[in-house]
Amino acid sequence: MASSLSQDDVTRLLMEPEAPLRAELADKLANDLEGAQLTETELRLAQDIVRILARDVEVTVRAALSASLRGTAKLPHDVALRLANDVEAVALPILTHSLVLTDADLVTIVRAGSSAKLVAVAGRPEVSEDVSAALITHADETAVATLMRNAAARISEISLNGAVDRFAGSTAVMDGMVKRDILPMTVAERLAVVVSEQLRDHLVRHHELSPSLASDIVLRGREGAILQLGRGASAPELWHLLTQMHRNLRLTPSLILRAVCMGDIAFFEASLAVMASITVANAQVLIHDSGRQGLAALYKHAGLPQGLFPAFRAAVDTIQSTGFDGEPRDLERFRARVIARVLTQIENLDPDDVDYLVDRLDDMLRIAA
DSSP: OOOHHHHHHHHHHHHOOHHHHHHHHHHHHHHHOOTOOOOOHHHHHHHHHHHHHOOOOOOHHHHHHHHHHTTOOOHHHHHHHHHSSSSSSHHHHHHHHHHHSSSHHHHHHHHHHHHHHHHHTTTTSOOOOHHHHHHHHOOHHHHHHHHHTTTOOOOOHHHHHHHHHHHOOOHHHHHHHHHHHHHOOOHHHHHHHSSSSHHHHHHHHTTOOOHHHHHHHHHHHHHHHHHHHHHHOOHHHHHHHHHHHHHTTTOHHHHHHHHHTTHHHHHHHHHHHHHTTTTTHHHHHTTTTTSSSSSHHHHHHTOOGGGGHHHHHHHHHHHHHHOOOOOTHHHHHHHHHHHHHTTTTGGSSSSHHHHHHHHHOOOHHHHHH
């Protein structure tokens, strides 16, 4: 560690013009500021000298000061801000490490800083949601990819969705996002749509989803994975997920049919509620109406294809009239009964609808067999 700044050092620093000397003494000055032995008067003197060095005409002096004081808690805020707004050689150590800078300071720098400065901010040991939001809004791909790889960065759900909006085509950003420790369900659903198969596989494995789900999302697309996400959700989370999907035209008839055929009645009820703009409770009353008029009315109001209604009707009827037998593989048998009942409706469907239905149920039939 550098020795403490002596009175002789102070005199030389103030009197002699050589830049190498001023840069050398900056390290001693940092050691002084970190020391607990300074009196209040000595601390003010050291901070005043720091202010002088921060205005030095030589970049090498200011860079040495920034490197030496980057982790110093007693660095005056005005000096930290001056150094952070300096040229990159001076600014980067402070931007990367200094905790003296406030979130407001960092947001301002993000809005006007160079790419290298934004990368430094994105890689800080602490990044707040406000700073992350500014980076995702204003920074380039390199800085946002750095932010996504920063496990210490706090990123809100809104900001994560904003990153998908801006950088869906960026492998670096999407890779970093998929590999974050925690992802909101709505973000995971969107990522399952836009990322490569390799990243989809990591997405389901990293977030502790089942091996069968990993296989489903890689081999048969994203619908099975979305259903699995829905099964693990609370009622508000499921509503949020389905509302987002409906808004982005991803709450498709095939996905809803797949859900009901797999026995996921909660997903089916919530989907029709979202599409019809009614509460789930009201949707449940209509779907399970013993007079059998409620489901037909709700289905039509939700805007689902009328040609597929017999298949949905058969699936709901089967779910209401059957259950699990408690024996091994009863879930598979339950699903097989639902699918078999749905397939009996093929003769009542238009040819185009038959092709559509068989294509969507084919893989489920193989699983249920």
